[in-house]
Amino acid sequence: MTDLKTITILFRATNTLTQEIAHQVNELGLSLSSFMACEALYHKGPLSVAQLQSKVLIANSSLSYVIEQLKEKGIIDINHDENDKRIRLCSLTQRGQNMMSAVYEKHVSAQRVRLDRLTPHEEILLQHLLKKIGLD
């Protein structure tokens, strides 16, 4: 192998999924980044800005903007950590919780339709291969 065909295919596949998910969450009035932040909070509970950043894969300055958006929409709350006043903890509001429970299963099934083109064995294999090239 001497070319970058694999990267082309990787970018294309990611782009297809990204567009599809973005289109779906845009109908909730959320950007993809906002939705990913909500997803993380939905699964992990309250997280600091830095912890969120490691999930959402955008620059810290961009995340500040995203958090502001979610706060304005009443989807998340922000509380400062008692022990370390630099840290701001983000958590879903009741409204945010409700939105995610109303929507998340549908989101999963829609994406699983795609992933289920692979056998379980193939899917594990794909994860394994992607991790190999994706680690820093």
Next chain:
Amino acid sequence: MTDLKTITILFRATNTLTQEIAHQVNELGLSLSSFMACEALYHKGPLSVAQLQSKVLIANSSLSYVIEQLKEKGIIDINHDENDKRIRLCSLTQRGQNMMSAVYEKHVSAQRVRLDRLTPHEEILLQHLLKKIGLD
């Protein structure tokens, strides 16, 4: 399989590569999208805006902006098609050609270091699996 772990891993891997490539091409004063456009022209020769769009994976309105940037930098030329005056053909200028030949091999080797963590057999397999989930 019932979760979206695979998508998480996919997005992460793509993000890692994207960041790395973007960082490298930013040093040439190019955005990732601009570089991808140049890459396509470097390999395929002159392309219409629509043909470029299918390579670069951004919205047509965004591509107009990217093309304008590249034109201003003297990296591409734009000529209208004789047969169909709607079509604008983009091609690398001599300056653009020179830039790409000076840079492209280094770009490939840098990315191949990553991809060579896979055996050739694994790489083919990865391509195959990604195509399965990535097709529309």
Next chain:
DNA sequence: TGAAATTATTTCGAATTCGAAATAATATAG
């Protein structure tokens, strides 16, 4: 202790991206 380094987060201005509407040229159907 207390100055210097580190960590967490935000602010700022600029660059990139988007979707929807506009423009312009070509193709099609009546």
Next chain:
DNA sequence: CTATATTATTTCGAATTCGAAATAATTTCA
């Protein structure tokens, strides 16, 4: 032929993203 539909591309304004610098709190260590 000519009105209509389709195709190729750009324009517009708004949203999102970025990197670098700023701010603020905590830790380190001399």
